[in-house]
Amino acid sequence: MKNSVLSLLNVSKRFGGKRAVSNLDLQVEPHSITGFLGPNGAGKSTSIRMGLGILTPDSGEVLLFGKRPNYQALDRVGFLPEERGLYRKMSVIAVIVHFARLKGMKAAAAKSRALELLEQFGLKDAAYKKVRELSKGMAQKVQIISAIAHKPEFVILDEPFSGLDPVNQQNLEDIIRELAAGGTTILFSTHVMEHAERLCDRIVLLSRGRKIFDGNVEQALATIPNSVIIETDTADNPAKIFENLSSSVSSLPSKSSDSYRWSVGLNNGVDVQDILRSSVTNNLALRGFEPAKRHLHEVFVQLVAKDEQAAKGVQ
């Protein structure tokens, strides 16, 4: 915790009567990529704003580089807010230089760094264009450049993929990897699990302002059972055959009119080989057998659903 780049220690925040964040503990370790996940309204942006000192928590403590957020510490941070915007009447280079200078860079250094990044991001020709002349994707890139131009040690990206087309999403993934490879610590929030799964060393999942998961991707995937997809000749539900091995068997849309597909959820400690063995032993007319790959998406859906059900139960 002492070496954490960012620590949110038991922080809570309410807006009016509404609880936005509740007793949240979050540590962002140096040189890591941390995914800050959660559905809309889970409290991700509020937590980030508290982490930057933009909002003050009602209770708990925030430490940025080991101290309460201050503007010396913030000079070491690059921030891409969820609600993005730039000065539309300014030129691209002027905007980047302005934000880099606000973060403590000298004018000449800021300008040469801006030109270097614009070239790297394929925007060299747009350097002296007005921001209002840019496409959304280009403006997004300029915003990212503005956030990282001052060579921050810690970059916070709030929903960086929203509004980007798949090509630009891939570009942004590459940029994040590149920054991380250069030693920058990254915290990014998203509710698109694919990006988190591909990029993160660690994920923190928020629901209704509370942390419901904190660990690496493998640990997250382990929270949902293994499953296997089988294809049979008959319409009979094979649940009985896997009675002792499976927690659930559910029908899936079939690929052809003479076959039936099933998703078989595996109990803890059960291997896909056990399902195959049981199918053969019980003469199940198998036409297909495919161990299913677990994704963060299912983890997200399941954990959030579980949390919401628990909340309803409490109510």
Next chain:
Amino acid sequence: MRHIYLIARREYLSYVATIGFWVSMAMIPVFLLLGMALPALMDRASGVRNFTIIDHDGRYERAIEQSFMDDHADHILEFIDSLILVEGETEELLAAKKAAEENKSETEIRSILGTQRSMALAAKRESFNKVPPPANTIEALRPFLLEEKMIDTVRGPEPLHAVAFIYLGNDGIVQIEYWSANISERRLQGKIRRAVRDQMQKDEFSRSGIELALVEKISDLKPTITSLSPEKAADNAKVTAEDRLPFIISIIFAFILWSVVFSVANMLLTSVIEEKSNKILDSLLSAAPLRSILMGKLLGVAMVSFTLLAGWVLAGLVSMLAAGSVIDTGGAGKIASIISAAGDPWLIIPFFGYFIFGYLMFGSIFLALGSLCETLQEAQTLMTPMIFLMMVPMFALGFAMQDPESHILAVLSWIPLFTPYIMLARLPTDPPMIEIIGTTLVMVATTAIVLLGAGKVFQAGAMHQAGSDYFKNMFSKLLPKKQKKN
């Protein structure tokens, strides 16, 4: 300091580095010049209007001619008075005025005035010129009135604007038939009517046996009035144009102050709305403290206003010089006396002091209101009361032009939002020191409170995404809650 400087710099350049800013600044001397020169330019543009009189008697025509000559003499006298107002009562001007009052010839008056002033006087042409009738019947005159035919003048062929037939009606009353294609121009008609009326009255006096000289003597009776100031030495107590200049300048300064504060406060409003609607505030807040953003914006726009002021001062000087050469007198004395009155430290120092506080009060209020709005339409709801409030000193300044020592102005001076404008206008009246110090203290204290309050509102708007319903919510919290009925 770095944050304040950079935010102020960006704010300043965002206005000053636009062509629109310089175009609008350049438009001010243009409008000022046009405003001053418009009547003269319109007069010149319309040219001299030729008219003719067909008077069967002959006496009325002579009366009309005399009336025009008298008007011309009055114009010369007014012209000399206007010179005295701006240049002071110089020996030359007093001599010219005496000559004009004694009905001396124009040539003589011009020789006293000197070449430059005479040229300005020559520029003041008469609007109407009486010409001999080119025909005697309306049928024959109609082509001239419809500009199908031209009359010969010393300036060359020109159209005939109007013709007046004057004759005695069957009822014994003098009739004037005024013919003109221009039915909207009524000054000439009025002049002719007044001249004929005066002649008719004179005739009637004569018929009634009342001595005309006596009538004229009685009509000319009027007191002489001299304005004196007890604040001046008894042997030199006469109030001169120079004495009045500080009052005029202070009111102009107050208007300028009001205009600058109003313009730049609006700039702050639109700037913060732009940042809020463009979602820039979060980026800024992660880079600079809230108070630096506030101070940077206020400072940046204050620099814009100083640029505006500098531009306006320059524009004012250019306009005065240009207007002087276009319309009236020109003359270095005029400019010198105005600059000397405007450069009085007793006005200049308070002007900048009042500017700072007036600007901080209105600027921070507008900034705070802007932080609660995403669009200008949204801002209009919050702005309306502020606009009404800002209009009060504007009306009060109009009142100050009539009576700067009015009690109403003294009372309004104590309202801190109005203090900068009203007190500035009142300064040449030497208000009591207690009022100057008292109103200043109230204004400074209010500015501090307004800045604190505006900071809170800005914080709510910028950080907590409070909206235009902020004040409504705040007041509803203050009101006692209704008891729920079981």
